[in-house]
Amino acid sequence: MNLASLALRNLGRRPIRTGLSILGIGLAVGSALALISLSRSIKDSTRAGLDEMGDDLVVMQKGASDIFGGFIPEQTIARVAAVPGVARATGELFMFAPSTNERSVLTQGWSDTSYLWKQVPLREGRVPVPGERGVAVLGEAAATSLGKKLDDEIQILGEPFKVIGVANYTAIVNRGLVLIPLSDLQKISSRPEQVTVIHVNVERGAAAVDLERVKGAIETLGNLTASTANEVLNKDRNFAILDAVSLAISIIAIVMGAIYVLNALVMATQERTREIGIFAAIGWSKARIMTSIVVEGVAMCVIGCGLGLLLSFGAALAFPHIPAIGNLVSFRPSIELIAPVLAAAFVLCVLGSLFPAWRAARMLPAEALRRI
Numbered sequence: 360m361n362l363a364s365l366a367l368r369n370l371g372r373r374p375i376r377t378g379l380s381i382l383g384i385g386l387a388v389g390s391a392l393a394l395i396s397l398s399r400s401i402k403d404s405t406r407a408g409l410d411e412m413g414d415d416l417v418v419m420q421k422g423a424s425d426i427f428g429g430f431i432p433e434q435t436i437a438r439v440a441a442v443p444g445v446a447r448a449t450g451e452l453f454m455f456a457p458s459t460n461e462r463s464v465l466t467q468g469w470s471d472t473s474y475l476w477k478q479v480p481l482r483e484g485r486v487p488v489p490g491e492r493g494v495a496v497l498g499e500a501a502a503t504s505l506g507k508k509l510d511d512e513i514q515i516l517g518e519p520f521k522v523i524g525v526a527n528y529t530a531i532v533n534r535g536l537v538l539i540p541l542s543d544l545q546k547i548s549s550r551p552e553q554v555t556v557i558h559v560n561v562e563r564g565a566a567a568v569d570l571e572r573v574k575g576a577i578e579t580l581g582n583l584t585a586s587t588a589n590e591v592l593n594k595d596r597n598f599a600i601l602d603a604v605s606l607a608i609s610i611i612a613i614v615m616g617a618i619y620v621l622n623a624l625v626m627a628t629q630e631r632t633r634e635i636g637i638f639a640a641i642g643w644s645k646a647r648i649m650t651s652i653v654v655e656g657v658a659m660c661v662i663g664c665g666l667g668l669l670l671s672f673g674a675a676l677a678f679p680h681i682p683a684i685g686n687l688v689s690f691r692p693s694i695e696l697i698a699p700v701l702a703a704a705f706v707l708c709v710l711g712s713l714f715p716a717w718r719a720a721r722m723l724p725a726e727a728l729r730r731i
Contacts, residue, residue, distance in 0.1 A: 366654040370655060370659065388704050389669075410530070410588055416587065439577055443573075451557070452553065465532070470542075492543055501537055613704050614707060625718070645721075657708065657709060663704075
């Protein structure tokens with residue numbers, strides 16, 4: 360009988376304890392993958408949303424801690440548009456605003472002359488005409504979650520808006536948008552003549568060095584930062600906190616999985632004292648005895664990790680159908696996320712196996728055989 364088959368036999372002798380330990384490992388791994396994947400997907404969805412708008416650069420207030428935190432005077436848009444190399448620039452005010460049925464929706468305000476209105480991929484209806492007020496265009500996900508269709512009325516910050524269009528954006532974040540005229544959002548949010556960001560397109564064919572030059576020229580206008588979508592998200596304090604929290608909870612979850620292994624193997628070692636004494640008496644070395652215990656821990660870890668993978672992919676299938684989650688983010692476990700989590704779980708499970716293995720190996724055969 361080899362060590363692997365011996366380990367599986369020993370695990371099968373304690374099915375309830377083994378099953379609960381494997382379930383604990385599976386839940387730990389699945390939770391870690393879910394948390395890290397959700398954190399990554401929120402950032403990826405936001406990046407995809409910015410890319411879908413066609414931005415080359417995003418201009419924000421200098422020193423703003425996150426993408427929601429800064430405000431720029433509306434007259435700055437014309438100064439940015441006048442920078443050599445800038446093809447066009449438009450301002451945007453956005454925020455999470457309370458809406459119908461006490462739901463908060465990502466609301467964006469665009470000026471009448473904004474080029475972004477021309478890029479709205481309408482499924483039905485239309486976009487506002489210049490000077491039109493009190494109207495809104497909903498992303499498909501927003502329309503579904505709010506239960507609204509063309510000519511219905513929605514509430515944004517307590518003010519009524521008539522739905523005149525529904526857009527079928529590709530990016531999940533954009534599918535949850537509510538688009539209204541900039542002047543309306545400025546008025547109801549008490550942000551007169553202010554925008555949150557300025558979207559910038561550079562002249563086509565500009566090389567990377569030209570993009571850097573444009574960024575520098577914009578920033579010399581004062582109290583502004585110009586960044587690509589990736590740079591904006593990498594600097595965003597909210598995403599940094601989200602990454603840190605998800606990583607910390609994931610580490611705790613995986614450590615708990617290792618503790619399940621440690622607990623199961625300590626109890627198994629105590630119950631198998633005589634058996635271990637017999638192995639030592641017939642010539643098993645300390646290294647072989649330790650290896651046999653560690654192999655049990657590894658076997659539980661492998662099965663538990665497999666269960667965790669199944670749970671994470673089950674979550675990937677289920678989460679899009681949960682309105683509070685599926686309307687905002689996609690959940691996609693990937694190899695670059697799965698490999699580090701499984702490697703960490705494997706290492707910690709092996710470490711959790713070493714203590715009971717060491718206790719088993721240090722038993723004297725005569726002492727072990729005397730125990731009942």
